[in-house]
Amino acid sequence: MQCEETMVKVEKISFGYNSKKALKGIELEAGKGEFIGLMGPNGSGKTTLMRCINRLLTIQEGLIFLADHELKTLNMMDIAKLCTTIPASIPDDFSLKVRDFVALGRTPYVTNWWWEGDEDEKIVDEALEEFKVSDFSGRRLNELSTGEKARVLLAKGVVQRPKIMLVDEPSAHLDLKYQLQVMESLRSLSRKGITVITASHDINLLTKYCDKVILLSKGEIVDYGSPHDVVNEKAMQEVYGVDVSLVTKGDTIFVLPMKPSEPPTDAEIVKTGQRGMLA
Incomplete structure (x- = not known):
């Protein structure tokens, strides 16, 4: 797909844990509405790259831009308004009610101690409906199935109103039906203009749904392009x-x-x- 607006730009970044380089000279661009998959074996740098993009890790060399803003000039709330991160799972001991958890996605827009304004309520309600979790919005997270939790995580990410979505292992621990549902949802979000970058061990899901894939090995990009060009x-x-x-x-x-x-x-x-x- 043709993209006129670059939402994520990574320029020759490097990152390491102690003396070991986890990322070396990484360069990439992701346009508005692109769905990009990160593939590679364990230790190749997929999750580390996403953690650098959202500044959970601080790069040691290079530059990162989110929607034309240099990452190091943004505070964490500014980053949260541009970019949401969806983890692979919700910890089993989380006992918040579903609606309260999804509403946490509105935190970057909080101006008062208690945020529940009409607009926030509307956004949360719409997300609960969109991802079909409204029927159990009063249940607690530790009462849900893995598939239900996956939909709740997507709902929370969407209420953040991001331009960029980073998703770690979206199909982890899901049966086939829910793997496909989650990937369909991510592709749908990208078609609405959200730039989606996901890391997965499931090569076939990435080749089926992503516009482009990035093949990583030992902290370096081996290839970047359409699935047919890379795989x-x-x-x-x-x-x-x-x-x-x-x-x-x-x-x-x-x-x-x-x-x-x-x-x-x-x-x-x-x-x-x-x-x-x-x-």
Whole structure:
């Protein structure tokens, strides 16, 4: 899809934990209404990148812009008005009522100690209806199923009225029906103009729903583009260490993992001249 307005711009950022670099020279742009998926194995930097974009982590090099605002010039409330972060799950010991939890998404707009203005109430009610959680809005979070909690998290994110939505593992612990429902909801939000960036281990959900995907490995971007451009047998083997078969149905490419890739033998390394490169 063509996007005239850049909502997220990342310029050569790096971040590390102690002496270990978790992100190295990352560059990307996400336009208004784009749905972008972050893919890569554990430790590749997916969640770390999102935490840098919303400044939960402070980058050590480079620049980040949200809607043309340099990230380091914004306070946390300004960031919250531009960008919402949706975690993978709600802790089991959270016992707030659903409506009260969703209403917390209005916190960046609070001007009084008790915020419940008519406009806030209307926004919360609309989100409860949109994500079909109004019927159990009086129940407590620790009484809900995993699928119900996923919809509640989306409702809370939407009442924040963000321009950018960062979503971590949206399909985690969900059965097939709710995986698809959550991804359909995220794509619908992107079509309404919200820039959605999601990290997931489910490659097939990302290739099915996202406009673009970013393939990460060891803190670096391996490739960035449409799913058809990025997802191929060679890339999956090199990044995930798995031999795959690709199946195309309609406009969607699906990845079928076949077996772990065999590492090259010493003879193969010598023959191809890789030993010196790896030493």
